Every structure is written in structure tokens, then in C-alpha cells.
Amino acid sequence: MPSLAIRAARRDGLDYDAVPASLRGAAVEPGDARYAAVRSGYMRGGAPGLVLRPGDPAEVAEALAYARTQPVPLSVRSAGHGISGRSTNDGGIVVDVSRLNTIEVLDEAARLVRVGPGARWGQVAAALEPHGWAITSGDYGGVGVxxxxxAGGIGFLGRRHGLTIDRLRAVELVLADGTPVRASDAENPDLFWAARGAGFTLGVATAFELEAAPVGNVGFAQLVFDAGDTAGFLQRWGAAVQASPRDVTSFLIMGRPRGGEVVAQTMTVIDSDDADTILARLQPFAGLGALVGQAVQIVPYAGVVSPQDPHQGQGEPVARSGLLEHLTPAFTADAARLIHSGETYFFQIRAMGGAIADVAPDATAFAHRSANFSVVAFGAGAQRLDRFWDPMREHFTGLYVSFETDRHPDRLREAFPPRTLDRLLEVKRRYDPENVFRDNFDLGPALVPVR
Ligand SMILES: Cc1cc2nc3c(=O)[nH]c(=O)nc-3n(C[C@H](O)[C@H](O)[C@H](O)COP(=O)(O)OP(=O)(O)OC[C@H]3O[C@@H](n4cnc5c(N)ncnc54)[C@H](O)[C@@H]3O)c2cc1C
Structure with missing residues (x-):
């Protein structure tokens, strides 16, 4: 029987006594000492009424069956680094699959690796390093699988090895009705297509099978430039990226101007351990502007995806995403206006293209394969950021759901072009007809009336 203090902290609307016995031991309520560690995400504050922490797919099914009887919000969480995803809530239930975090080599010859959703990409990189392999992931070790x-996976090996979803060979999910399903090219191929780009709306993923690539040590260059000539700098960096071979993937970050000065921090990974190749690849970047800092290392990929921080998110992040083919003079002029306004504290452009563009636009639900760049801007408030972001929309061909916080249906139409969206809605209606999974983006009736 829970203590009086625990009972007093309980939230209205939830029938705590009906929590299945198998889930009670690991479940966390607001009055529980473990609550502070699980209430919020990395970027978002939360106050859920109950965090269920299933330990296997059968328990995930039980958690979903219980959650569906409760008239409160439902969030799904793996490692809590969602920017778009609301993997926490206020007064609702979180189904947290962080305990499903194993990393296992299934087939050494095929480099096939089975990974739980609760593993973090830093752990995956570290586990694969002794094999001389890597799975293209992101830039940050704390992000969840x-x-x-x-959703996608735009990372430091993207131009060489594609999006993370491009390395996926099978995924296992528990559907809203509790059914466990496996999806691959051979099994439930419609679900497999949709799960690569919009898996968050279809079920709770409980395992991923991914084909790793042979990756040894890589070149990692952090070059910092004076970028007072912001538009010109962005154009030159964009041209250098597009002229580079696909073993080069570069990210660029600009923050608020300080004393009127803008600096650009670039992080470039060269998928080679050969010092001469690394230096040759960096030559075009070194000449982009006045260098104010530089560090070049040869490190394992695991050394590039930086370590994890505890979750202490507060409030709601405001982020805007856009994908585009070229950093044109018109785009870079608008981007410079945004950066110099001080309304974005973190403006980032990531190189795409290369292997990402080898995949046909209709092969997965991530259709924007012609984009060479992903742009994201974080701001303190939506209205203030959008004053500068809205005029930039005309430059974009689409957006990446994971970097966008605006839940307006138009954003989904930008993320998924018309034919992709039609196909996705059809799969959604088949696998989640009651729209149980809507905590991230809502692909329910508000988007397109059920036909
Ligand atoms: C510091 C930082 C760096 C990042 N870097 C990159 C990057 O380099 N490349 C990139 O592509 N993205 C990057 N992202 C974005 C990141 O990919 C997404 O935010 C992703 O959702 C985080 O995964 P998570 O499991 O940690 O998230 P969570 O917060 O646990 O979940 C976010 C959402 O994903 C869905 N979801 C989570 N788990 C499951 C599951 N098991 N089954 C079905 N749906 C699920 C839910 O809708 C949930 O609301 C970064 C985010 C942060 C905060």
C-alpha cells in the first residue's frame, strides 16, 4: 500500500489502483523519490501523473492497454531528448521504454546490430567501436535511439552513410492495441516504409535492427571563424560543403551576436583516418574567413558524439526547421537578418546530400532527399522568432520533424509532401485508427478528415 505522502501527490483523472501488477514495481508517481529524475526531458519540463517503465514488449502492451483506459494525455519516451516530441506531459501517463536499452551484434559478417530504443547513441557508438563499425546517428551522445x-537521423556521417533510418533493416513495434509486429522489406513492408520517418505515430518501437558500416577513426575539425560578413560566410561554407566529397560532413552553428560580432563554429567530420586526406579535405574550409580558433583531431566516431547530460529541461523549447538545396544569396541574406536580430540563440545548418540523396524519395516516409542542408533555429519565443523565420519559409523545400516544435498541421504538410502524406495517413489509419500516438505530431483527423 503506497504511503499517505505518495497518495497525496497523486494527480486527478488517473486510476492508480488499476495499474497492472507487472508494471507497479518500476512505475514512478509524483510523490516518489525517483520522480525528479523522470518527470522532465532534456529540453522540456513536465509534471506527468505516472511514468510507466515497461521492461519488455509484453509490458509495453500492458502499459498501453492501461493508458488507453485513462482520460489523460499519453506520451512515449525513449531517452527524453525530444525537441519536437513531447515525451513528457502535465498530469498524464508517460510510457518510458528506457529500460529496453540492450545493444547486441546479431550477425558479425553482415554487421547487423539489434538495439533497444532506450539505448543512447553515445552508448551505441562506444559498443561498436571495438568492431571497427559505426551506425550513422546524430551529433550528440545522449540522444535516444x-x-x-x-524520425530520420541527420548526423556527422550523413553524407557518407545516409540517415540512420537508411541503415534500418527491421523494426519491432507494439501497436496501440497491444499487438507486437515486426516490419522489414519482407514483413509488413507498408509499416516499414512509414516507420522510417514517421515511426513515432504508429506504435511503440521496442527494437531496431540496423546495419552498421565499417568506420575506423575519423578526422574531427572544430574551426571557429569571425563571421561578421554573415551572409557571405554562409554562402562560402555552403559552396565548400557541396564541393566536398561525401566523406566530409560539416555542421555550422551561430549564436547571438556579442558586441555586434558574430562567430561561426563549424564541426566537420572526415570519414578517414589518413592525416593527409583529412588536411586536404579541410583546405577549402580553412580559407572561408578569419580563423579565431581551431582544433583538429583523429578520434573514434564514439569520441565525436559528445557525452550525456542529466535531464533538467524546463518550459517548452521553440525550434523551427527547414530543409533546402542550396545556400542561395536570398536565403543567406534572410538568415543573416535573423542571426543579427538576436532572436535566435542557436542557429545551426547541417550538411545533408551524398548518401542521403542516394535513397529514392518514395523509398521511406522521409521524402526530402534532394535537400543538401538542414537548418534549425531555436528562439526564446515563437512570435519573436517567427517574425524572422516566416519570411524564410519560401526558401525551404520541406522540414525535418525532429527539429520543429510548431504543431500546426501545415508543418506536417511540409515534412511530408502530398503523396507521402497520403500514403502515411493510409498506414496510420490501418495501424493506429484511434490515433493513440499523437504526442509528437498529430496525424489524426485534424490534419485530414477521415475519408
Ligand atoms: C541535444 C540534442 C541533439 C540532437 N541531435 C540530433 C542529431 O544529430 N540528429 C538528429 O536527427 N536529431 C537530433 N536531435 C533530435 C532527436 O533526434 C529527437 O529529438 C529524438 O526524438 C530524440 O530521441 P529520444 O529517444 O531521446 O527522445 P524522446 O524525448 O524520448 O522521444 C521524442 C519523441 O519520439 C517518439 N518516440 C520516442 N521513443 C519512441 C519509441 N520507442 N517508439 C515510437 N516513438 C518514440 C515520441 O513521439 C516522443 O515524443 C537532437 C536532440 C537534442 C536534444
Whole structure:
């Protein structure tokens, strides 16, 4: 029987006594000492009424069956690094699959690796390093496998090895009605298509099978430039990226101007351990502007995806995403205006293209394969950021759901072009007809009336 203090902290609307016995031991309520560690995500504050922490797919099914009887919000969480995803809530239930975090080599010759959604990409990189392998993931070791591998995965090996979803060979999910399903090219191929780009709306992923690539040590260059000539710098960096071979993937970050000065921090990974190749690849970047800092290392990929931080998110992040083919003079002029306004504290452009563009636009639910760049801007408030972001929309061909926080249906139409969206809605109606999974983006009736 829970203590009086625990009972007093309980939230209205939830029938705590009906929590299945198998889930009670690991479940966390607001009055529980473990609550502070699980209430919020990395970027978002939360106050859920109950965090269920299933330990296997059968328990995930039980958690979903219980959650569906409760008239409160439902969130799904793997590692809590969601920017778009609301993997926490206020007064609702979180189904947290962080305990499903194993990393296992299934087939050494085929480099086939089975990974739980609760594993983090830093752990995956570290586990694969002794094999001389890597799975293209993101730039940050704390990000969870579950959120990233269901949406895309734009990372430091992207131009050489594609999106994370491009390395996916099978995924296992528990559907809203509790049915466990496996999806691959051979099994439930419609679900497999949709799960690679929009898996967050279809079920709770409980395992991913991914083909790793042979990756040894890589070149990692952090070059910092004076970028006072912001538009010109962005154009030159964009041209250098597009002229580079696909073993080069570069990210660029600009923050608020300080004393009127703008600096650009670039992080470039060269998928080679050969010092001469690394230096040759960096030559075009070194000449982009006045260098104010530089560090070049040869490190394992695991050394590039930086370590994890505890979750202490507060409030709601405001982020805007856009994908585009070229950093044109018109785009870079608008981007410079945004950066110099001080309304974005974190503006990032990631190189795409290369292997990402080898995949046909209709092969997965991530259709924007012609984009060479992903742009994201974080701001303190939506209205203030959108004053500068809205005029930039005309430059974009689409957006990446994981970097967008605006839940307006138009954003989904930008993420999924018309034919992709039609096909996705059809799969959604088949696998989640009651729209149980809507905590991230809502692909329910508000988007397109049920036909
Ligand atoms: C610091 C930081 C760096 C990032 N870097 C990159 C990057 O380099 N490349 C990139 O592509 N993205 C990056 N992202 C975005 C990231 O991919 C997404 O936010 C992703 O959702 C995080 O995964 P998670 O499991 O940690 O998220 P969570 O917060 O646990 O989940 C986010 C959402 O994903 C869905 N979801 C989570 N788990 C499951 C599951 N098991 N089954 C079905 N749906 C699920 C849910 O809708 C949930 O609301 C970054 C985010 C942060 C905060």
C-alpha cells in the first residue's frame, strides 16, 4: 500500500489502483523519490501523473492497454531528448521504454546490430567501436535511439552513410492495441516504409535492427571563424560543403551576436583516418574567413558524439526547421537578418546530400532527399522568432520533424509532401485508427478528415 505522502501527490483523472501488477514495481508517481529524475526531458519540463517503465514488449502492451483506459494525455519516451516530441506531459501517463536499452551484434559478417530504443547513441557508438563499425546517428551522445531512429537521423556521417533510418533493416513495434509486429522489406513492408520517418505515430518501437558500416577513426575539425560578413560566410561554407566529397560532413552553428560580432563554429567530420586526406579535405574550409580558433583531431566516431547530460529541461523549447538545396544569396541574406536580430540563440545548418540523396524519395516516409542542408533555429519565443523565420519559409523545400516544435498541421504538410502524406495517413489509419500516438505530431483527423 503506497504511503499517505505518495497518495497525496497523486494527480486527478488517473486510476492508480488499476495499474497492472507487472508494471507497479518500476512505475514512478509524483510523490516518489525517483520522480525528479523522470518527470522532465532534456529540453522540456513536465509534471506527468505516472511514468510507466515497461521492461519488455509484453509490458509495453500492458502499459498501453492501461493508458488507453485513462482520460489523460499519453506520451512515449525513449531517452527524453525530444525537441519536437513531447515525451513528457502535465498530469498524464508517460510510457518510458528506457529500460529496453540492450545493444547486441546479431550477425558479425553482415554487421547487423539489434538495439533497444532506450539505448543512447553515445552508448551505441562506444559498443561498436571495438568492431571497427559505426551506425550513422546524430551529433550528440545522449540522444535516444527510439526518438531518432523513428524520425530520420541527420548526423556527422550523413553524407557518407545516409540517415540512420537508411541503415534500418527491421523494426519491432507494439501497436496501440497491444499487438507486437515486426516490419522489414519482407514483413509488413507498408509499416516499414512509414516507420522510417514517421515511426513515432504508429506504435511503440521496442527494437531496431540496423546495419552498421565499417568506420575506423575519423578526422574531427572544430574551426571557429569571425563571421561578421554573415551572409557571405554562409554562402562560402555552403559552396565548400557541396564541393566536398561525401566523406566530409560539416555542421555550422551561430549564436547571438556579442558586441555586434558574430562567430561561426563549424564541426566537420572526415570519414578517414589518413592525416593527409583529412588536411586536404579541410583546405577549402580553412580559407572561408578569419580563423579565431581551431582544433583538429583523429578520434573514434564514439569520441565525436559528445557525452550525456542529466535531464533538467524546463518550459517548452521553440525550434523551427527547414530543409533546402542550396545556400542561395536570398536565403543567406534572410538568415543573416535573423542571426543579427538576436532572436535566435542557436542557429545551426547541417550538411545533408551524398548518401542521403542516394535513397529514392518514395523509398521511406522521409521524402526530402534532394535537400543538401538542414537548418534549425531555436528562439526564446515563437512570435519573436517567427517574425524572422516566416519570411524564410519560401526558401525551404520541406522540414525535418525532429527539429520543429510548431504543431500546426501545415508543418506536417511540409515534412511530408502530398503523396507521402497520403500514403502515411493510409498506414496510420490501418495501424493506429484511434490515433493513440499523437504526442509528437498529430496525424489524426485534424490534419485530414477521415475519408
Ligand atoms: C541535444 C540534442 C541533439 C540532437 N541531435 C540530433 C542529431 O544529430 N540528429 C538528429 O536527427 N536529431 C537530433 N536531435 C533530435 C532527436 O533526434 C529527437 O529529438 C529524438 O526524438 C530524440 O530521441 P529520444 O529517444 O531521446 O527522445 P524522446 O524525448 O524520448 O522521444 C521524442 C519523441 O519520439 C517518439 N518516440 C520516442 N521513443 C519512441 C519509441 N520507442 N517508439 C515510437 N516513438 C518514440 C515520441 O513521439 C516522443 O515524443 C537532437 C536532440 C537534442 C536534444
Amino acid at each position: 527510439g526518438g531518432l531512429a523513428t
